[in-house]
Structure formats: structure tokens, C-alpha cells
Amino acid sequence: MSRVFKGFRSLLASPASLSSATAEFSSASAATAKSATSKVAKKTPKKPTTSKPKTEKPAASRTMIRPTGIFKLTPVSPALGQFLGAQQASRTEAVKQIWTYIKSQNLQNPNNKREILCDEKLKTIFDGKEKIGFLEIGKMLSRHFVKTN
Numbered sequence: 001m002s003r004v005f006k007g008f009r010s011l012l013a014s015p016a017s018l019s020s021a022t023a024e025f026s027s028a029s030a031a032t033a034k035s036a037t038s039k040v041a042k043k044t045p046k047k048p049t050t051s052k053p054k055t056e057k058p059a060a061s062r063t064m065i066r067p068t069g070i071f072k073l074t075p076v077s078p079a080l081g082q083f084l085g086a087q088q089a090s091r092t093e094a095v096k097q098i099w100t101y102i103k104s105q106n107l108q109n110p111n112n113k114r115e116i117l118c119d120e121k122l123k124t125i126f127d128g129k130e131k132i133g134f135l136e137i138g139k140m141l142s143r144h145f146v147k148t149n
Helices: 003-013 018-042 078-084 091-105 136-142
Strands: 115-117 131-133
Touching (some): 078 091, 091 136, 131 136
Antiparallel strands (some): 115 131
């Protein structure tokens, strides 16, 4: 039987054996900790190697990353453009602005925070629905983003 199970058995057996079991457990954990620290201390430091001087790469190549996917600016429908105040937006920015509007207008159902109660401004985007689930926001917005090649 392993040492751990013996320790638990002695704990369950009687309250008097509690002090002996804890002493046994603490000495075992101290020995394990001591062996772990000695292994770390035995490692030898790496020798410095002579390396070639690195050539500097131009910083312009790193900063000119174009956004793709959901971060890409795409034209939006007139209804969403009126809501956002811009004719182009990324999907992430559109969802952020819609959530900011929902939070500022307190449009979440107080009993079910996953449900959004649409006002007139949101109904123009969400097909005139009274209520919408928060997971449906992305689905309902997909028709507002015009496909570009």
C-alpha cells in the first residue's frame, strides 16, 4: 500500500492518531521538496557561445500587417451603417458598438441576461424582432456585411 493511502487510513482511524499522521506526511513532503531543490542546484550553467551578429530587419514589414477575416473593414448595409455611423466597419467593431449600445440603454432582460430586449433602433438591424439571444447577434449581423472579393 502506498504512503498516501496509509496516511489517509490513519487519519480516518482515530483523532488521536492525527498528530502522528500529520508528522509523517510533513516529513515526507519535506523530503520531496529537498530532493527537488537539490536537482535544480546540480545543473551547470550554460557556457556562453559566440554568435554571429544579427542583421537588423526593417521594422516597416512588421507594422504593415493588413487586417483579415473578422478584423477587415468591409462595406455594411445602410441600416447598420446608420446605426454605427460609418459605411465600413469590421465585424468585431460592429459587435462591440452594438454591445456598448445594449449596455448603455440597459436592454438586457434582468431575469435572463442572455436575452436582449430590442428597442426601435435595434429592430432595424435585427429584422424587427422584439427579443434576441446574445448568441444570435453574430448571425443576424452577417446579412449586413456585403461580400467583397
